[in-house]
Amino acid sequence: MIPTIIEQIERHRNFLVASHTHPDGDAIGSLLATGLALRAMGKTxxxxxxxxxxAVYRFLPSVHTIVPHIDPEMAFDVAIVLDCGDIERVGQAAAHIRQAPLLINxxxxxxxxxxxxxxxxxEAACATAEIIHRIIQRMPVKIDCAMATAxxxxxxxxxxSFRFSNTNRAAFAICEAMISRGANPYEVAQHVYGTYSLGRIKLLNLALDSLEIAPNGKVSVMTLTQRMLRETRTQAEDIDGLINYARRIEDIKVAALIHELGGPDNGARGKGRSQFHVSLRSDGTVDVARIAAQYGGGGHTSASGFSIEATLPELKQQLMGLACTDPELCAGP
Structure with missing residues (x-):
């Protein structure tokens, strides 16, 4: 498949490259590396x-070139969608992107x-960035410091940080190669893990106060509302990584982070209903991709998510109820 993709890249000139909403480091790193490589080939x-x-990823080279809107009149020959289990994961632009003359997933x-x-x-790749690295290696460009850092x-x-079960040999080999091309591990770590704003610390405090644990001790649920973001003067991007505090609690097999996206007046159909995004994390013994799929979402076996319209109490009840209804959570010790 890579030779076919390279052939299409060489044949066309105008590209749109997109990754999923609520982006993580892989979505942004893959997006930037692909864009930089295409531009190095003289593509638009x-x-x-x-x-x-x-905020933790805004240090990345050329991150300012990522735009949040697509002009309906924009002409492109090829759309490349990265790190998305489904085209809908790109957000509201999905319908426009789906109409691309050539769509590469x-x-x-x-x-x-x-x-x-x-x-x-x-599915065996540790990250979409691993696959992008393979592709760029076959392109007529040299991986420079900016691509390597992404x-x-x-x-x-x-x-x-090489702690998850998806870590493979390629993860270490590619990262070593990227360091040789100029990526600075200390600089990346300082930005990604080194500092937090005061607002983020206050948000973490509220998030920890919201923690609820299922009676059997296997499921934890953390909630972040629009009110919490307003109180701490934080943005949606400050939520990144907070779910790990819920996941690392002793004996927890599945952690859920409920993020309120919009209030009951933002298009919801019933009183008290809101739009939520739910992130799921597993200790590796439970397939949360299977759980997310039941709600129209997806992801990895140990890290998945979905979006839903509901009231907060009923959503919490459903998630806490997994402890006694999901076969992987209610069976065994």
């Missing part, structure tokens, strides 16, 4: 992500629907 490239870029999620005209999905950041963050 538009980089798109609907959501604000989390590059991903590593087990729940990927294989959308697009060309689909390169490697790829390194994508792999570092998606493997949890």
């Amino acid at each position: 490239v538009h980089l798109f992500n609907e959501s604000p870029i989390p 590059i991903d590593h999620h087990v729940t990927n629907t294989r959308f697009g005209h060309l689909s390169l999905v490697d 790829i390194y950041t994508g792999i570092l963050t998606d493997t949890g």
Whole structure:
């Protein structure tokens, strides 16, 4: 598949490259590395992500070239969608992107629907950035410091600093190669993990206060509302990584982070209903991609998510109820 993708890249000139809403380091790193490589080939490239870029990733080279809107009149020959299990994960622009003359889907999620005209999905890859590295190696460009930093950041963050079960030999080999091309591990770590704003610390405090644990001790649920963001003067991007505090509680098998996206007046159909995004994390013994799929979402076996319209109490009840209804959580010790 990579030779076919390279052939199409060489044949066309105008590209739109997109990654999923609420982007993580892999989504942003893969997006930037792809865009930089295409531009190095002399291509016209538009980089798109609907959501604000989390503050911890704004140090990445050329991150300012990522735009949150697509002009309906924008002409492009090829759309490349990265790190999305489904085309809808790009957000409201999905319908426009779906109309691309050539749609290329590059991903590593087990729940990927294989959308697009060309689909390169490697579930064994540690990150989409690993696949992008393979592709760029076959392109007539040299991986420079900017590309290397983007790829390194994508792999570092998606493997949890090489702590997650998706960490493979390629993760270490590619990161070593990216360091030789100029990526600075200390600089990346300082930005991604080194400092937090006062507002983020206050938000963490509220998030920890919201923690609820299922009676059997296997499920934790953390809630972040629009009110909390207003009180702490933080943005949606400050939520990145907070779910790990819920996941690391002793004996917890599944952690859920409920993020309120909009209030009951933002298009919801019933009184008290809101739009929520739910992030799920597993200790590795429970397939949360399967759980997310039940709500129309997807992701990895250990890290997935979905969006839903509901009231907060009923959503909490459903998530806490997993402890006694989900076969992987209610069975065994």
